[in-house]
Amino acid sequence: MSSLKSKILRALFPAVCAMAILLSHNLAQPVKAAEAAGDALSSQGGLKAAPALAADAAQNVIRKPVELTFADDAAWRGAVSGVSVDGAALEAGKYAIDAGKITIDKSVFRTSGDYAVVIKAGGYADARVTQKIGLLYITGDGVPREVVFTRAELAAMEQESAVFSATNDFPADLSVAAEGVPLRALLAKAGMKPEARMITFTGSDGYRAEFTRDELLETKRYIFPAGTEVEPVIALKKAERSTDFSQMSEQDTPVLCIGQRARTEQTLLSFVKILQTITVTTDAPGQWAGPTAQIIDPATRQKVATPGGVVKRGTKIALAGDPKTKIYYTTDGSAPDLDSKIYNAHGCGPLAGQDEPILVQTDTTVKAKAVWFGKRDSEVATFTFAVDGSQPGQSTAQQVAEDKPAGQEAPAAEKGLAFTDIQGNWAGEDIEFLAARKLIYGKSETIYEPGSDITRAEFAALLVRVLGLPEGVLQEGRFQDVNVADWYAGSVAAAADEKIITGYDGGFFKPDAQITREEMAAMIARAARAAGKEETLSVSGREQLLARFKDRQVISPWAEEDVALAVRAGIIKGLSGGDFSPQTYADRAQSAAILKRFLTYIDSNTM
CATH class of the missing domain: 3.90.420.10 (Oxidoreductase, molybdopterin-binding domain)
Structure with a gap:
């Protein structure tokens, strides 16, 4: 019996296999169709699948926009309803959608790190991507x-x-x-x-x-x-x-x-x-071009290129080069290096471009090279000057005496020449700093008189010089007590044009009056505004600054804001004992110290 069953099963086996193959083929068709129909649907309630987003991998750092890319799908783009970053929905103006690209504004990514970006579209599942934002x-x-x-x-x-x-x-x-x-x-x-x-x-x-x-x-x-x-x-x-x-x-x-x-x-x-x-x-790397030399014509102040040669005693030589570079030079024939003098040291501030020329009094060899970052130093340029002894020029002191405008004080003859009466003075370093740059002058070449008073005209002229302002033309009758022929008329005009000075009622400036400390503070604060330092104070802020002075109540109302601004800037300070002494006359030492602080304050390129 068992033998008969085995024979029957062996006979039916091929037919059963054929039937199984046929059934599997016929049943697979509707399954595949169902899978194809479901390709565009997600498992989340039948929503369509959104295109896959790719994070921005090109220089993706803060303060730069981010571009997310995707295989373009116009229907999905049209259905996009919003973008969120780390759960915060973005305003419409913070992102833009184009074919195959979504751009997110740079302001969104304020710090470095990983950000979760989600794009929502009606009828579609959320599109998600993690965007890494670097710092550097x-x-x-x-x-x-x-x-x-x-x-x-x-x-x-x-x-x-x-x-x-x-x-x-x-x-x-x-x-x-x-x-x-x-x-x-x-x-x-x-x-x-x-x-x-x-x-x-x-x-x-x-x-x-x-x-x-x-x-x-x-x-x-x-x-x-x-x-x-x-x-x-x-x-x-x-x-x-x-x-x-x-x-x-x-x-x-x-x-x-x-x-x-x-x-x-x-x-x-x-x-x-x-x-x-x-x-x-x-x-x-490239190499900087070498410096050139120019002779300054004493009559016209024009500069004429020179390779060197025979010159008159007292000739002034200027050096020039690529404006990006600093020119290091020597006058003793040695090769210049980074410890040598810098000819064009002033790149900003009121002294920018006012390079002190090289004074040739004896046979001189000038060696100079241009140096800055990003290129190799220039070759050393050599300029040899021989003084023509048969045609001596003026001495330095004679030049100073002839160049000094009438009514002004005498400048120090050469940079580095110290006044003999400032040794040990509390403002001595500030006086030397300003005198070396020809911003302040002594009563003579060796006497400064730090304890002497300073007039309103003198201080106005100092501020105009420090700011590098060209002298103005004083309009007739602008100030009843300033004559157009006065040595300070051009400075007073320039200061008035910049609203550094306003004068007194009745059209008077009182140029020869000794300047008080509050008048000096007011001029300094206005000069700072002229230099681009637009500062304001709240009433409470002003009172807080002035309250530090014991004699705050005697500061004139018209000067209160300017005094407070000058104090906050660190330009002017109180006296020992805690007083400001607003009506006390300022002296020449105080004016030098205040001008030095003012220069530091208006230097916007420092850290």
């Missing part, structure tokens, strides 16, 4: 690939701290306490190639500082005055004009901080703030 990226053909760092990633690296010395192009020295990632370590992490030659740092506002690799990484840099060696740092925290690390903050960071190769090297302009990009390239 390194790019260029000097690295194998572009690398993006978030602030958290940078902060997780080994940090170094230092108090950097820096000099701006005013020039003035200052300190910057900073902490961050050593630049060398960061470039190593990005895999900088051995053949890399140039490194450029760009801030979010487009400001750039360019360096050769040699000058930035292969040349020693220092912190002065101690001369301590220091490495460049990408600071994540800093405190400007401070040596106190406890005052550091993340404001304007990351920032490039570098040491100085020499005590006077003007490095501050290379402290790129809100650093966004480091571009490393294999480009060969």
Whole structure:
């Protein structure tokens, strides 16, 4: 019996297999159709699937717009109803939708990190993507690939701290306490190639500082005055004009901080703030063009190019070069280096462009070279001048005497010549600083008289000179007590045009009256406005500043706001004992100290 069953099953087996194949084929058709119909539906209530979003991977850092891409679907684009980032819905003006692309405004991503982006569209499931936003990226053909760092990633690296010395192009020295990632370590992490030659740092506002690799990484840099060696740092925290690390903050960071190769090297302009990009390239560095020399014609003040040669005693020589560079020079025949004098030290402020010429009194060899970041130093240019003894020119003292306008005081004959009556004076350094730049003058070449009073006309002339204003033309009758022939008429006109002075009732200026401390404060505050320092104070803020003075009640109402502004700016201070003494006459030492503080205050290029 069992044998018979086996025979029957063997006979039926092929037919059963054929039937199974046929059934599976016929049943598969509706299943496949159902799957195809469901491809456009999600498992969430029958919603259609949204296109897949791709995050922006091209230089995706803060303060730049983000572009999310997708396989274009016009129906989905038309159905988009909103965009949210980290759960916050964006206003319509913060994003734009185009074929295959959604652009999100740069203002949305204020810090670095990972952001959850969700796109909502009617009838579709939410489209989601995680967008990484970096703080800083390194790019260029000097690295194998572009690398993006978030602030958290940078902060997780080994940090170094230092108090950097820096000099701006005013020039003035200052300190910057900073902490961050050593630049060398960061470039190593990005895999900088051995053949890399140039490194450029760009801030979010487009400001750039360019360096050769040699000058930035292969040349020693220092912190002065101690001369301590220091490495460049990408600071994540800093405190400007401070040596106190406890005052550091993340404001304007990351920032490039570098040491100085020499005590006077003007490095501050290379402290790129809100650093966004480091571009490393294999480009060969160029070389700065060498300086040229010019003779200043004493009659016309015109400058005429010269290769050197025979000149009259007292001839003045100017040096010129690429405006981006600093010209280092010597007059003793030695080769100039970064410790030599800088001819064009003043790059900003009222002294910008007022370079002190080289005075040739004896046979002189001038050697000069142009130096700045991003290119190799120029070749040394040599200019040899022989003094024609048979045609002696004027002495320096004679030139000063003839150039001095009638009614004005005599300037010091040469930079660095100290007045004999300011030794030990509390304002001595300020007096020497201003006199060396021909901003203030002595009563003679050697006498300053720091304790003498200063007149309203004299102080107005000082402010006009410090601001670099051209002398104006005094309109007839503008001030009844100022004659157009007076030595100070042009300065008074310029100061009045800039609203630095207004005069008294009745059309009087009182030029020969001794200036009081509150009058000086008022002129200083108005001069700051003329220099672009538009400052305002609330009533409570003004009262708080003035309340520090015991004699606050005797400050004239018309001068209160200007006195408060000058005090807040640190330009003018009280006297010992806590008084302001508004009606006390200011002396020449006080005027020098106040002018020096004023110069520092209006220098907008310092940190």
